[in-house]
Amino acid sequence: MADRCQSCGSEVRGRICHFCGSVVGRIETPEAEAEAIQELHVAISEARDDQARARLISGGPLPDDRDVLLDAALRATQLLDPKNYSYETPHAALRRIEAVASKLRVLAPGDDVAQRGVNELEKRLSEFQAAVAREEQAGNKAVFGILVVAVALLAAVAYGTWRLLTG
Numbered sequence: 001m002a003d004r005c006q007s008c009g010s011e012v013r014g015r016i017c018h019f020c021g022s023v024v025g026r027i028e029t030p031e032a033e034a035e036a037i038q039e040l041h042v043a044i045s046e047a048r049d050d051q052a053r054a055r056l057i058s059g060g061p062l063p064d065d066r067d068v069l070l071d072a073a074l075r076a077t078q079l080l081d082p083k084n085y086s087y088e089t090p091h092a093a094l095r096r097i098e099a100v101a102s103k104l105r106v107l108a109p110g111d112d113v114a115q116r117g118v119n120e121l122e123k124r125l126s127e128f129q130a131a132v133a134r135e136e137q138a139g140n141k142a143v144f145g146i147l148v149v150a151v152a153l154l155a156a157v158a159y160g161t162w163r164l165l166t167g
């Protein structure tokens with residue numbers, strides 16, 4: 001028999017509510033966290049529209065483990081792609097990347113891999129935000145083009161942190 005999500009009441013089976021992104025039950029190991037993040041992104045990829053995707057991205061859990069955080073950042077950068085995703089999805093993904101970067105920063109003292117991940121993520125995020133703000137102030141509707149650039153930058157960042165982990 002299926003359980004119910006404690007946040008929204010949807011029927012749930014795995015580690016993540018596929019409606020709101022909340023964690024189901026307890027997550028006690030990095031392996032379980034990694035499974036939860038993977039399941040979250042399966043739910044995101046199966047979401048029926050932009051609003052449903054953005055809700056999952058916003059409601060998804062932030063892991064505690066460094067390596068899972070870096071994986072979560074990598075996965076979230078893929079949701080910035082404007083060719084595949086419309087307005088709410090990339091903005092929710094951006095907020096999620098910011099939240100992951102904040103959490104990595106807590107781990108950074110004494111952890112070089114986390115520190116490098118934070119440095120790169122935050123540098124690219126601030127460049128991205130500044131560019132979007134400039135365009136919006138100028139009344140430029142071509143923020144789409146900036147998102148394309150940001151996707152390339154953030155994908156490069158994610159790839160870099162990934163290499164740090166696996167290299």
Ligand SMILES: [Zn+2]
Binds near residue numbers: 005006009010017022
């Ligand atoms: Zn739920």
